[in-house]
Amino acid sequence: MKFAIIKERKNPPDRRVVFSPLKLAEAKKQFPEAVFKVESSDIRVFPDTEYKNAGFEVAQDVSDCDVMIGVKEVPIESLIPNKKYFFFSHTIKKQPYNRKLLKAILEKNIELYDHETIVGPKGFRLIGFGRYAGIVGAYNGFRAWGLKYNSWNLPKAGPLPNQAALIKELNAIKIPNIKILLTGSGKVAKGSQEMLDAMHIKSVSVDDYLNEEYNEPVYCKIDVLDYNKRKDGRVLNNTDLYKNPENYESDFMRFAKVTDYYIAGHFYGDGAPFLYTRADVKSRNFNIKVVADVSCDVDGPVATTLRASTIADPIYGYNPQTETEIDFKDDKAITVMAVDNLPCELPQDASEGFGDMFLKHVIPAFFNNDKDGILNGAQITKKGKLTERFSYLQDYVDGKE
Numbered sequence: 084m085k086f087a088i089i090k091e092r093k094n095p096p097d098r099r100v101v102f103s104p105l106k107l108a109e110a111k112k113q114f115p116e117a118v119f120k121v122e123s124s125d126i127r128v129f130p131d132t133e134y135k136n137a138g139f140e141v142a143q144d145v146s147d148c149d150v151m152i153g154v155k156e157v158p159i160e161s162l163i164p165n166k167k168y169f170f171f172s173h174t175i176k177k178q179p180y181n182r183k184l185l186k187a188i189l190e191k192n193i194e195l196y197d198h199e200t201i202v203g204p205k206g207f208r209l210i211g212f213g214r215y216a217g218i219v220g221a222y223n224g225f226r227a228w229g230l231k232y233n234s235w236n237l238p239k240a241g242p243l244p245n246q247a248a249l250i251k252e253l254n255a256i257k258i259p260n261i262k263i264l265l266t267g268s269g270k271v272a273k274g275s276q277e278m279l280d281a282m283h284i285k286s287v288s289v290d291d292y293l294n295e296e297y298n299e300p301v302y303c304k305i306d307v308l309d310y311n312k313r314k315d316g317r318v319l320n321n322t323d324l325y326k327n328p329e330n331y332e333s334d335f336m337r338f339a340k341v342t343d344y345y346i347a348g349h350f351y352g353d354g355a356p357f358l359y360t361r362a363d364v365k366s367r368n369f370n371i372k373v374v375a376d377v378s379c380d381v382d383g384p385v386a387t388t389l390r391a392s393t394i395a396d397p398i399y400g401y402n403p404q405t406e407t408e409i410d411f412k413d414d415k416a417i418t419v420m421a422v423d424n425l426p427c428e429l430p431q432d433a434s435e436g437f438g439d440m441f442l443k444h445v446i447p448a449f450f451n452n453d454k455d456g457i458l459n460g461a462q463i464t465k466k467g468k469l470t471e472r473f474s475y476l477q478d479y480v481d482g483k484e
């Protein structure tokens with residue numbers, strides 16, 4: 084089996100790669116029978132020379148390989164017919180902008196496997212970048228705070244080499260005695276928490292957070308049952324909320340009253356109460372000044388997020404009275420950082436993590452007859468047709484919806 088690590092061609096460029104030179108060497112060691120070839124790239128976070136030095140062939144032409152492994156969508160003109168491809172295709176939610184791509188994949192008899200559709204036996208995704216989003220999101224929020232209040236001037240995350248460098252920057256500034264709220268219990272929240280802990284910011288309980296004053300910065304990490312309550316007053320469990328969101332209402336304002344900097348790292352389930360609405364933000368009890376919205380559900384549960392922002396221009400202001408965007412430095416503004424592709428700002432670490440996940444969960448399937456059904460479950464197209472699991476995309480491909 085011959086695998087190609089392909090060049091990213093999407094714009095703006097994504098510097099991540101599925102295998103760093105180090106992880107590719109690990110893959111080769113574990114699977115000596117596999118051949119790995121690297122397509123030359125001048126935008127990848129690891130230069131060609133590092134792959135060459137690790138003993139891999141780097142070439143302009145990888146059309147002799149069987150399996151093409153990339154990160155983002157491959158432009159139609161670069162798709163090589165009759166190959167297997169792995170990348171984030173952004174087609175499974177019928178995204179209109181990628182309809183032509185999926186059509187071309189079928190026409191070119193390509194077997195498409197999407198990183199998003201690679202799931203374990205319980206249906207959980209095996210490839211995800213939440214942790215890196217949480218790491219960069221927390222950092223970007225502190226950066227936004229410094230710019231808003233002219234208290235420090237942190238560099239952007241993208242040009243810094245790795246998480247350790249972000250932590251070094253944060254540890255060189257003096258955070259005032261603010262209260263920091265973090266929502267979520269998954270990978271994003273964990274990534275943000277890593278940063279707060281690395282800054283030695285004290286973690287406090289919900290009760291203390293709501294009631295105590297501190298002469299140091301503190302943070303509180305909360306989950307769904309902290310910021311939602313059942314309308315009938317009963318206290319049940321997370322599953323009850325996931326299953327019956329209509330029985331709940333938001334209990335977020337008690338946190339908004341005391342919070343200065345809010346990091347949104349939760350997963351928002353459809354039908355759940357909004358954490359805070361535009362009306363809530365108008366309240367005198369809403370004291371949040373900076374929001375790093377990593378969850379980034381636009382015009383929804385975190386009402387200050389009017390739109391996703393970009394790595395190039397990550398920060399904007401929200402005017403609570405007019406419910407519109409203003410300069411984030413304006414006195415009236417709540418400052419919002421809502422970049423929706425944060426892992427791209429940490430390409431080196433995210434690539435190392437990508438390789439770990441891909442080597443653990445996907446590469447073995449090529450050599451064990453796919454005994455756990457990883458490839459079978461993730462496959463979107465086969466012999467010019469949609470697979471059964473993805474047959475719901477037929478109308479989308481045909482341009483009927």
Ligand SMILES: NC(=O)c1ccc[n+]([C@@H]2O[C@H](COP(=O)([O-])OP(=O)(O)OC[C@H]3O[C@@H](n4cnc5c(N)ncnc54)[C@H](O)[C@@H]3O)[C@@H](O)[C@H]2O)c1
Binds near residue numbers: 214350423424426
């Ligand atoms: N801005 C970015 O660049 C970026 C990058 C990655 C992820 N995200 C977003 O961040 C959010 C969190 O991602 P993650 O990787 O931490 O997710 P995750 O899958 O690791 O964690 C989700 C958590 O939510 C819980 N959960 C499951 N169903 C739920 C429901 N109905 N309501 C509330 N909680 C539920 C799960 O038990 C789990 O603890 C997602 O909305 C994701 O799209 C944003």
